[in-house]
Amino acid sequence: MAKKKNRAPTTALANAGPNDDIGEETRRRLYEVQVIIREAEQRAFDLFLQNLVKGTSHLSLGQEAIAAGFAVAMRPSDLSFCTYRGHAHTLARGVPIEKVLGELMQRDNGLMRGKGGSMHLTSVEHGVMGSYAIIGAHLPIACGAALRAQYKGADDVSVCFFGDGTTNIGAFHEALNFAAVWKLPVVFVCENNLYMEYTPIGEVTAVAHPAADRASAYGLERIVIDGNDADAVYRVAQTAFARARAGEGPSLIECLTYRHSGHSRADPAKYRPEGELERWKERDPIKIYRERLIQFGFEETAIAAIEANVRRMVEDATATCKAAAPPAVEILFSDVYADGGWAWRN
Amino acid sequence: MAELTYRDAVTRAIAQEMSRDPDVIFFGEDVAKPGGVFKTTVGLYEQFGPRRVRDTPISEQAILGAAMGAAMTGLKPIAEIMFSDFFAVCFDYIANEFPKSRYMSNGQLKCPLVVRTANGAGSRFGAQHSQSVENWAMMIPGLKVVAPSTPRDVIGLMAAAVRDPDPVIFFEHKSLYATKGEVPDGEIVDTLGSAKIVRPGKDATILALALMVPRALDAATRLKREHDIDCEVIDVRSLVPLDTRAILGSVARTHRVFTVEENPRLCGWGAEIVSIIADEAFYDLDGPPVRITTPHIPLPAADTLEDLVLPTPDRIVETVRRSLSA
Numbered sequence: 001m002a003k004k005k006n007r008a009p010t011t012a013l014a015n016a017g018p019n020d021d022i023g024e025e026t027r028r029r030l031y032e033v034q035v036i037i038r039e040a041e042q043r044a045f046d047l048f049l050q051n052l053v054k055g056t057s058h059l060s061l062g063q064e065a066i067a068a069g070f071a072v073a074m075r076p077s078d079l080s081f082c083t084y085r086g087h088a089h090t091l092a093r094g095v096p097i098e099k100v101l102g103e104l105m106q107r108d109n110g111l112m113r114g115k116g117g118s119m120h121l122t123s124v125e126h127g128v129m130g131s132y133a134i135i136g137a138h139l140p141i142a143c144g145a146a147l148r149a150q151y152k153g154a155d156d157v158s159v160c161f162f163g164d165g166t167t168n169i170g171a172f173h174e175a176l177n178f179a180a181v182w183k184l185p186v187v188f189v190c191e192n193n194l195y196m197e198y199t200p201i202g203e204v205t206a207v208a209h210p211a212a213d214r215a216s217a218y219g220l221e222r223i224v225i226d227g228n229d230a231d232a233v234y235r236v237a238q239t240a241f242a243r244a245r246a247g248e249g250p251s252l253i254e255c256l257t258y259r260h261s262g263h264s265r266a267d268p269a270k271y272r273p274e275g276e277l278e279r280w281k282e283r284d285p286i287k288i289y290r291e292r293l294i295q296f297g298f299e300e301t302a303i304a305a306i307e308a309n310v311r312r313m314v315e316d317a318t319a320t321c322k323a324a325a326p327p328a329v330e331i332l333f334s335d336v337y338a339d340g341g342w343a344w345r346n
Numbered sequence: 347m348a349e350l351t352y353r354d355a356v357t358r359a360i361a362q363e364m365s366r367d368p369d370v371i372f373f374g375e376d377v378a379k380p381g382g383v384f385k386t387t388v389g390l391y392e393q394f395g396p397r398r399v400r401d402t403p404i405s406e407q408a409i410l411g412a413a414m415g416a417a418m419t420g421l422k423p424i425a426e427i428m429f430s431d432f433f434a435v436c437f438d439y440i441a442n443e444f445p446k447s448r449y450m451s452n453g454q455l456k457c458p459l460v461v462r463t464a465n466g467a468g469s470r471f472g473a474q475h476s477q478s479v480e481n482w483a484m485m486i487p488g489l490k491v492v493a494p495s496t497p498r499d500v501i502g503l504m505a506a507a508v509r510d511p512d513p514v515i516f517f518e519h520k521s522l523y524a525t526k527g528e529v530p531d532g533e534i535v536d537t538l539g540s541a542k543i544v545r546p547g548k549d550a551t552i553l554a555l556a557l558m559v560p561r562a563l564d565a566a567t568r569l570k571r572e573h574d575i576d577c578e579v580i581d582v583r584s585l586v587p588l589d590t591r592a593i594l595g596s597v598a599r600t601h602r603v604f605t606v607e608e609n610p611r612l613c614g615w616g617a618e619i620v621s622i623i624a625d626e627a628f629y630d631l632d633g634p635p636v637r638i639t640t641p642h643i644p645l646p647a648a649d650t651l652e653d654l655v656l657p658t659p660d661r662i663v664e665t666v667r668r669s670l671s672a
């Protein structure tokens with residue numbers, strides 16, 4: 001991809017004709033991925049209400065466009081590093097729904113057979129190099145994966161997703177500086193959903209844009225985009241990936257978005273001002289993108305077929321997971337060490 | 347055979363592994379062009395170049411996180427944390443990330459890396475640059491933990507650590523850097539998880555690690571000469587995996603056991619070993635196991651004070667003698 005001078009539109013507008021830079025097949029995929037995330041997350045919530053999803057879970061309802069836009073712009077060799085709010089990014093890379101739901105339901109058919117749980121979804125074969133639940137931990141780790149790419153002359157990009165609250169922890173700043181100094185092919189994606197857990201991000205951050213307003217400290221461009229517009233996300237991802245592959249170093253992208261549900265499954269989100277959720281629901285990324293498809297000439301029946309197909313996938317996955325056994329007890333002691341076992345003594 | 351310092355053994359060990367495997371890279375603060383604050387890595391930058399030997403910012407989390415990301419995706423990084431006390435600012439990687447990624451991912455993720463660090467007292471640096479923190483690493487499932495006491499073991503255990511598929515925390519003792527020892531020519535590769543009987547004896551077993559090994563040996567010589575007590579000294583070398591067979595075997599022969607630990611008293615490595623002995627070799631014992639440790643206080647800076655708190659040959663001699671004659 002050509003290196004554009006003006007690489008990141010502050011707000012990208014999807015206003016071109018049907019043969020614009022994104023194209024029909026990619027748009028179909030962007031929509032489908034968003035619907036997969038929406039339906040699977042909604043299902044995870046329903047299963048939680050039935051006490052079938054145990055432990056905790058952090059949904060990305062309302063934030064689907066970010067996961068879809070980045071994942072669709074990635075090559076299979078690119079690597080994703082996610083947080084505990086990582087179901088969306090895992091699904092977006094093509095991990096089967098039943099593997100994700102199975103892990104949330106702590107069954108033997110789960111991605112990690114119940115050993116990791118909802119906060120640690122990992123699927124190396126899909127490039128999902130882990131979901132990390134200690135705030136900020138994975139930014140340096142993504143730097144290391146990018147260092148390997150640089151060292152080996154590989155052209156894959158490491159993409160690291162995190163929240164607005166994460167910009168206030170030391171590891172964020174260490175990683176940004178490290179990546180900038182070593183010009184690593186890593187893309188840092190801040191999903192600014194306005195809250196760090198229960199506290200509005202503005203109350204605890206010295207700048208208005210928690211990621212973008214820090215970019216200049218690391219010699220990086222200030223990038224803020226509409227994170228509820230999958231086209232805008234896809235475009236900014238392409239630009240950042242091209243830059244990384246060309247050896248021009250890291251990017252930091254702040255995507256404005258909003259989560260429709262609470263922080264985690266236990267959170268009723270009472271701290272939100274009245275009307276805020278409703279206003280953001282008008283900017284629901286799925287609604288926006290459905291209209292976009294119509295605008296670009298997609299038939300209503302074709303869109304409905306995508307949706308029906310996803311719903312069927314989620315139904316099938318749910319049935320599979322409900323029928324799945326709990327994890328085999330033998331795995332309790334496996335894979336502590338590389339020899340497959342847990343022996344710490346002879 | 348050549349005589350080498352412990353310090354130069356570190357350099358030779360890293361060079362040995364970097365020459366052998368192009369996936370081994372090395373980074374840390376002031377390690378490349380400056381050659382390390384303890385001069386343990388002088389010449390590596392010149393030998394292997396700026397791609398493989400790199401100076402980092404003062405970012406301990408970035409150093410360890412980057413090592414992990416590189417290890418997960420195919421490299422074999424050696425990362426230096428200048429002083430082991432600084433583990434406290436990057437402990438997330440040591441406690442939560444390196445050791446748990448393989449397990450949590452059900453075997454999908456790997457983490458073959460080495461963190462090397464300058465550990466231990468004797469340099470009069472005070473409470474935040476002198477600690478022995480090998481017990482901080484020993485308590486975490488998923489890590490391997492080694493602490494060599496001789497130049498030869500530095501090379502052999504470093505080679506084993508770099509070639510090991512698991513995360514290894516490699517504790518170098520800063521008071522040993524200037525010590526010398528015979529080192530054979532050519533490649534040296536040891537195995538993790540093997541203790542070494544460095545002095546055979548029949549009356550008591552003394553278990554020691556790192557700087558405490560030469561002190562235990564010194565004490566054993568004097569115990570024999572001055573009190574006719576014949577001690578077996580075991581260099582534990584590797585806390586994880588732990589060579590319990592060597593330890594229990596020795597206790598079965600001598601019937602008495604002493605640990606010499608630089609850790610502060612509570613939860614030092616000897617406590618775990620003594621509990622294993624109590625569980626599994628209680629009826630081999632002719633007397634209580636005795637731990638000789640640093641008292642449970644922060645380390646003072648002044649030489650006269652620091653010398654009072656670390657186990658010394660005098661204290662070991664006195665403790666063993668009194669305990670055996672009781």
Ligand SMILES: Cc1ncc(C[n+]2csc(CCOP(=O)(O)OP(=O)(O)O)c2C)c(N)n1
Binds near residue numbers: 163165167263
């Ligand atoms: C080091 C650390 N501190 C605190 C927490 C508890 N915690 C979990 S999620 C979270 C909020 C993070 O907010 P943000 O980065 O905006 O991500 P979001 O959950 O909004 O996606 C907090 C404080 C943690 N997991 N790790």
Ligand SMILES: [Mg+2]
Binds near residue numbers: 163192
């Ligand atoms: Mg947030």
